[in-house]
Amino acid sequence: MTSRALSLLAALASPFFLAAAVAGWLYGVWPATPLTFTIAAIVVASGPTLGIWHVAMTSEKDYIDADYVEEEPTAIFVATAPAAPPEPAPIVDTPRAAAARAFHGWRDKPNEAIAQRDRERRANAFVRT
Missing domain, CATH: 1.20.5 (Single alpha-helices involved in coiled-coils or other helix-helix interfaces)
Incomplete structure (x- = not known):
């Protein structure tokens, strides 16, 4: 799995986390306090934001290859005829x-x-x- 797929997964998982937090508050599993609301809001807002930031920062690295060196084109002149293709193997009928x-x-x-x-x-x- 690539880092871009993981960032997309984080962006799409944020609304589900928000729905789980609201369900937890409604059923009394997680107390609805300003602190828990702030934590949930930060997690929900930072998921897509960090995902977008990560994709923007890594997109240039995907296309730039540090080992790429442009070479001069060379002409190859062959005076002989090309070799004949090898004979295909006989088909054995089993x-x-x-x-x-x-x-x-x-x-x-x-x-x-x-x-x-x-x-x-x-x-x-x-x-x-």
């Missing part, structure tokens, strides 16, 4: 591969049950007329 091909090719084959049903419909239509 029983497992043949079964897999047969299984995956079932959609391409005509379904005999559908063909028989169509023949029977045509025969019945011919007999009725």
Whole structure:
């Protein structure tokens, strides 16, 4: 997980913390005093603020690479023909591969049950007329 994702998570978690603090005050789990309100307000306001600040400060570092050195383009002249690509390895037809091909090719084959049903419909239509 990157630091940018964590800062976004902190920004989105702040409203949930505020809702939890209000629920705690309403149910009496966390006493509603000015001190607890101030702490909750600081946490809720600082989450998105720190997240935005962190993204702004680290965005330049993501694009600047200290090791990047621009090199002069060099021309490469080759007087010979390019090498021929190597021969592909022969395909070995194993029983497992043949079964897999047969299984995956079932959609391409005509379904005999559908063909028989169509023949029977045509025969019945011919007999009725």
